[in-house]
Amino acid sequence: MTFVLQIAIDAISLGSMYSLTALGIGLIFGILRLINFAHGDFITIGAYALIVPAAAVVATPFIGTWPAFFLIPAIISIVIVIALLTEFIAFRPLRGANMASLLIASFAVSYVFQHIIILIYTGRPKAVNVGIELAQHIEFVGLRVPAIQLVAIGAAITLLGGLALFLKRTAYGVQMRAAAEDFETARLLGVRANTVIALAFAISGLLAAVVSLIFITQTGVLSFRMSLNLVIIAFISTVIGGMGSLFGAAAGGFLVGVMSTALQTVLPDDYKLTRDAFVFGFVILVLIFRPQGLIVTKAVRERV
Amino acid sequence: MSEAATKGSNGELLEARDISVHFEGLAALDGLSVSLDRTEIFGLIGPNGSGKTTLVNVLTGFQKATAGRVTLSGRDITDWPPYRIGRAGLSRTFQAVRLFRDLSVLENLEIAGVGHGLSRRAAEKRAVDILEWMNFEHKAYDLADTLPYGDERRVGIGRALASAPQFVLLDEPAAGLTDAECDDIMQLIARIPADFGCGVLLIEHNMRVIMGVCGRIHVIESGQSVAEGPPGDIQSNPDVIRAYLGSKPQDA
Amino acid sequence: MQAMGPIEKQLRRFWPFASLALILLIIVVVVDASGSILMQRTVADGLIKLIVVVGIYIFMGNSGVLSFGSIVYMMIGAYATAWMTLLPNLKRFTLPGLPGFLIEAQLDPFVSLILAALLAAAVAFVLALAIMRTNPIAISIATFAAMAMGYTIYNNWERVTLGTSSIIGLPMYVDMWVVFYWALVVMAIAYIYQISRFGLALRASREDEVAARAFGVNVYIQRVIAFTLSGFVVGIGGVLHGHFLGILTVNAFWIQLTFITLAMLVVGGQNSLAGAVVGVIVITAATEIFRQMEKGAEIGSTLIQLPLGVQEVILGVLMLAIMIFRPAGIMGGREIPWPFGPPKPIRGGRSRTLETGAGKARTGD
Helix, strand or coil: CHHHHHHHHHHHHHHHHHHHHHHHHHHHHHHHCCCCCHHHHHHHHHHHCCECCCCCCCCCECHHHCCHHHHHHHHHHHHHHHHHHHHHHHHHHHCCCCHHHHHHHHHHHHHHHHHHHHHHHCCCCEECCCCHHHHCEEEECCEEEEHHHHHHHHHHHHHHHHHHHHHHHCHHHHHHHHHHHCHHHHHHCCCCHHHHHHHHHHHHHHHHHHHHHHHHHHHCEECCCCCHHHHHHHHHHHHHHCCCCHHHHHHHHHHHHHHHHHHHHHCCHHHHCCHHHHHHHHHHHHHHHCCCCCCCCCCCCCCC | CCHHHHCCCCCCEEEEEEEEEEECCEEEEEEEEEEEECCCEEEEECCCCCCHHHHHHHHCCCCCCCEEEEEECCEECCCCCHHHHHHHCEEECCCCCCCCCCCEHHHHHHHHHHHCCCCHHHHHHHHHHHHHHCCCHHHCCCEHHHCCHHHHHHHHHHHHHCCCCCEEEEECCCCCCCHHHHHHHHHHHHHHHHHHCCEEEEECCCHHHHHHHCCEEEEEECCEEEEEECHHHHHHCHHHHHHHHCCCCCCC | CCCCCHHHHHHHHHHHHHHHHHHHHHHHHHHHHHCCHHHHHHHHHHHHHHHHHHHHHHHHHHHCCCCCCCHHHHHHHHHHHHHHHCCHHHHHHHCCCCCHHHHHCCCCHHHHHHHHHHHHHHHHHHHHHHHCCCCHHHHHHHHHHHHHHHHHHHHHCHHHHCCCCCEECCCCCCCHHHHHHHHHHHHHHHHHHHHCHHHHHHHHHHHCHHHHHHCCCCHHHHHHHHHHHHHHHHHHHHHHHHHHHCEECHHHCCHHHHHHHHHHHHHHCCCCHHHHHHHHHHHHHHHHHHHHHHHCEEECCEEECCCCCHHHHHHHHHHHHHHHHCCCCCCCCCCCCCCCCCCCCCCCCCCCCCCCCCCCCCCCC
């Protein structure tokens, strides 16, 4: 019983990270058909912002030394600004471009970000200790779990809940949901494209910042490609949940988190490392048999 | 049935029997039947939203019929996918024209032949023949994207003929054309049955075109049949006039 | 087309291929004459990328469907040729997971290349059969998921791929000229495919899927054919890559290479073979120029030197700029035009062959 609970907490906390990241990617994808690979760099930048910009081998904490009360808003603001700038400089001029161009553009943005990081910080991984107290295990319903796992779960619940309220209750939220499901129709109905898209990028920046703080607390290592795997899995999650459905993206993230943890537990040792291959295989099956995702939005049929 | 049947068309008919299409309870087509042979130009008219395009989509496999059968020269093609129906000899134009924009006029026509199973060489030969037939060979190498609107419509018809069809369905070929262009298109359409041995199902709002080229006309309203007959009878048919009273025909 | 002689017609027909071949030939001859080993290696590496990009183009350019996971076929080709050409003694110890016949095999490089590319094609074929029925966006993502799956498996399949370690000792028979010959072969394959009825049918579906289906194009089958051929060609690129470097790492076949190759294609213009080739040339040249500038270059009397790492940033910004200001790519989807005027209008004089064969229409699927 304890074992199962332990696994469940692992699964949900992993799912929380996937879910928050998936939502950031799904939000942009739903509106712009843009697979935003640079989302991973938003996460990376949030983590690098904790230390003094320098090429030194040993990282000197900068914002990282601030109390959480200042640290968290600072990182969130930085990442949101980066996300908005990215939208304004790189993606706004590409409005209406085809999916390949958008994908390449996001690759290019990601490439530029990564090499700017290399220019400033060098490509060497760096250790950084933030929130050491959170890495310790605490007693929780008779279990010893790392506090950061509970923080991740708490952050996910708060952010997802807040976002759900925002999307349901506010005018901008409703516009954003409409835009995510059918951008063209939403525009015809008077949704202001620039506002909604900027807002979407701001929210994805917020989500990325939170993920980056949790992520760096968990791993303690900075590297310019630290978020690549996270982003790939998160993107896959949006597909499983249903592209264009924000609820689907969030749910997909949890589903993949649970699936990965379950596979990790069930698979024989030789295959544990290939657990992601099973997740990717599962995605292909979903795309073949339910291309609209497991959580269905509306099926679009082209009029002849 | 019609006079064409007595001309000995060997029973090569395009036939739709009792076609119904329901969208979430709404009947777009309700038990409609039409039939034409390979020697005639058959007009289909009706007010906007009466189900004309839905019928074309059912015939060409783009829309599943809720009930009813479609047969082509005796074969039941009701549940075939579009590409198979296209190969079996039923070709069409689109209201939105839908040319292959980034390809040349010649290639647009070739694709119809290639899709029909011809080699590229044979398809090119046939495409050239058709362009000559429509006096359009001088624009063979122009990109479809660069054509003026009237020419787009003509190329659409040429493409439909390039697949060597037994029947061709023309979905509003004269929409948006000037009077002079309309005359050109009418002449073109009128020559199809004799030159290609191909029946024509013509959907059109422009009454001048319909009355000018069709041997028989079928009128539908709200997915149901109102009348069928030669142009003279249709023009004086009280049911037809009533059907058009609420929504008068749009002369483009 | 009486106005054109048959010879001129054939020349015109193959000009888009011939002109590109000529450009590559000039580059290769000049670099060969320069005697710079470094330049030759750069060009050879560029030509290997060219083969991969042309392979991606075969599917993506003709179908209009983004192929996001093509690099996996390069990996499959590269590892397959390693299995077939490494010394049996080496394999016995380093790759014990291989089946016996593969451990003992030491094939001729050409045979190995063909077999390896066929394996890549076979994998592409099986995937294509499964995914090509769904919508274009789902197809793109499925190709990516398949790549991620292949990458994860190879990265952990120690007994056959050495996992995250490198396989060394592939016979290094590949130099600039060898790659050049294969690049010509591959470009010819791509060009002949694109002017064949299969290529034409797929291009029609790229322009308008609905209309293509109405005119008898089985879009599913056409996509499967193109994707399989694409896998074959990309596989060749992988084989040459392996024998050029003599060393293989799974890590090399991942996002970075996916990005570079796709960027080359899109920057050049994904809708034409010329776009694929020009994109590779431009990006390879730009990369090389920036690399030289990092070393420092004398322009006039001043030494201009870029700080280390700036070249990638500039390159990324440049690609972004091309995406923004020339979204159809440098070539704009066109092939290199015949230099002696546009095709002459078709003249009449042919006997009419318009009648349709009554009831003889093909109905097979």
